[in-house]
Amino acid sequence: MVYIPAVPQSGDFIAQSQKDFLGNFQTASDVWGKLPQENENVGDHVPLTNPEDDERGGHKKMTLAEQDTPPTAAADEAVVYSEAQNSVTEVFYVRNGDAAGFQLTSAGGLSQGGLILRAFVVFDFQGKIIEVEQVNAEGDVVKVEQKFNVTSVDPNQALFNGKNVRADWNVIFDDPIPTANYLWVCDHFGTGAVNELTQASPINFQLRNNAAYASTVTTTSCGLRGYGMAASTLGVNFNLARMCFQVYTVAL
Amino acid sequence: MTFDPNIPLPADELVNSQGDLLTNFTELDTQFGINHVEFSDTTGDAGKHKFATFIEQADDPVSKGDEYILYSKEDTAGNTELHARPEAGKGAAYQITKDGFLNLGIIPFAAVNFDNLGAPRGTPIGLDAVTPVVKVADGRYRLDFSAATTTLLAGSNDYLWNVSAFDNSSQPVISFVTNNADYGTVVKDTSIMFDFKHANDDFATGLVAATVILWRFQ
Numbered sequence: 307m308v309y310i311p312a313v314p315q316s317g318d319f320i321a322q323s324q325k326d327f328l329g330n331f332q333t334a335s336d337v338w339g340k341l342p343q344e345n346e347n348v349g350d351h352v353p354l355t356n357p358e359d360d361e362r363g364g365h366k367k368m369t370l371a372e373q374d375t376p377p378t379a380a381a382d383e384a385v386v387y388s389e390a391q392n393s394v395t396e397v398f399y400v401r402n403g404d405a406a407g408f409q410l411t412s413a414g415g416l417s418q419g420g421l422i423l424r425a426f427v428v429f430d431f432q433g434k435i436i437e438v439e440q441v442n443a444e445g446d447v448v449k450v451e452q453k454f455n456v457t458s459v460d461p462n463q464a465l466f467n468g469k470n471v472r473a474d475w476n477v478i479f480d481d482p483i484p485t486a487n488y489l490w491v492c493d494h495f496g497t498g499a500v501n502e503l504t505q506a507s508p509i510n511f512q513l514r515n516n517a518a519y520a521s522t523v524t525t526t527s528c529g530l531r532g533y534g535m536a537a538s539t540l541g542v543n544f545n546l547a548r549m550c551f552q553v554y555t556v557a558l
Numbered sequence: 559m560t561f562d563p564n565i566p567l568p569a570d571e572l573v574n575s576q577g578d579l580l581t582n583f584t585e586l587d588t589q590f591g592i593n594h595v596e597f598s599d600t601t602g603d604a605g606k607h608k609f610a611t612f613i614e615q616a617d618d619p620v621s622k623g624d625e626y627i628l629y630s631k632e633d634t635a636g637n638t639e640l641h642a643r644p645e646a647g648k649g650a651a652y653q654i655t656k657d658g659f660l661n662l663g664i665i666p667f668a669a670v671n672f673d674n675l676g677a678p679r680g681t682p683i684g685l686d687a688v689t690p691v692v693k694v695a696d697g698r699y700r701l702d703f704s705a706a707t708t709t710l711l712a713g714s715n716d717y718l719w720n721v722s723a724f725d726n727s728s729q730p731v732i733s734f735v736t737n738n739a740d741y742g743t744v745v746k747d748t749s750i751m752f753d754f755k756h757a758n759d760d761f762a763t764g765l766v767a768a769t770v771i772l773w774r775f776q
Contacts, residue, residue, distance in 0.1 A: 309597035337605035387609030419665035487680035510730035517726035533730030
């Protein structure tokens with residue numbers, strides 16, 4: 307049924323108006339939002355007929371239909387909307403007096419200053435992702451891996467007696483990351499003796515050296531390596547204790 | 559016309575109610591259509607949001623369990639910015655946006671991935687459009703900022719950086735801001751310079767890729 311704003315007309319009979327009213331009320335109710343048992347994805351709002359009366363009037367979600375012309379914000383308002391950016395619908399916001407809206411999302415991520423955090427991970431020498439304790443919704447203490455968009459950190463060389471003895475890893479991503487406009491951050495903590503300069507520490511943690519960029523940086527993984535400073539420890543370092551790795555791409 | 563929630567009354571004549579009802583049905587469609595695709599839309603988009611206008615709230619709204627509230631409020635700078643309140647008992651209200659950015663505390667203002675010649679791999683941000691990276695010498699590169707970035711920094715060189723690289727050797731590539739007794743000689747509001755060296759203090763001449771991200775406080 308189609309909602310008809312221009313009813314009832316002065317010449318309408320009540321029999322006709324009753325159908326128009328019923329149609330309008332049902333359409334408005336459906337468009338506003340359907341109950342979960344019918345199809346909870348229909349409509350952005352808590353249904354008018356929702357049994358929990360203190361939930362009525364709220365939103366279930368906000369579907370932002372792409373705008374050809376960005377809206378403007380009046381005084382004391384902030385407006386959230388979506389607009390095409392490189393043919394992709396992205397979320398923007400604009401405040402009163404802003405010459406243009408500010409882009410909040412890009413290519414499936416949040417954009418901050420033109421960069422999107424694509425992945426991060428904190429791991430130890432064996433490639434084990436470091437866990438932190440958090441309290442879940444049930445109040446239980448659970449361990450959560452410190453990672454985002456990372457499946458695992460795998461040794462790049464064969465294990466020795468079941469152990470990773472080379473500071474050589476591949477970070478495997480959950481979702482592919484485009485290698486264009488690719489930026490990374492590498493940091494580490496080593497357990498070498500204080501002031502030790504000639505043995506295994508200080509250590510350099512970086513992307514794996516290779517003459518071919520594409521051998522180290524791929525859409526599905528990134529090669530990482532720890533290097534000791536002394537020639538005898540190149541590529542081998544048992545003092546690397548914790549590595550932090552982040553990948554960003556430039557927003558589109 | 560104004561929506562009237564108190565019609566029709568029991569004693570109203572039908573001739574009066576007709577106009578009242580017409581007004582209400584029309585106003586419902588019109589007012590819903592300010593932020594939404596109208597009830598009367600027939601394209602299949604009825605009920606979706608065209609955009610969401612958040613009228614500034616004087617106070618943080620109170621949340622119940624199992625809900626998350628998005629709203630706008632004036633921040634300490636006097637701007638109307640997006641805020642959020644987690645579900646009850648799961649944290650305080652917080653500010654989401656600030657001056658056109660997500661409110662995360664620091665903002666990248668320049669970034670680039672470049673090769674041995676200093677040629678960008680991809681699209682740099684915040685750097686000079688013609689020569690974003692200048693190869694000063696083997697293993698030494700200067701990033702020149704765009705005029706807009708220099709203006710943004712407003713004469714300050716108190717910013718943060720991340721730099722990392724790899725080359726075609728078996729040596730570690732140590733990446734750092736070029737050493738100098740004077741901070742302002744290499745870290746400027748117009749440029750910044752980086753060195754890439756091996757452990758024996760030789761410059762890394764076979765650089766394959768380096769990335770730099772520069773951040774400023776928000």
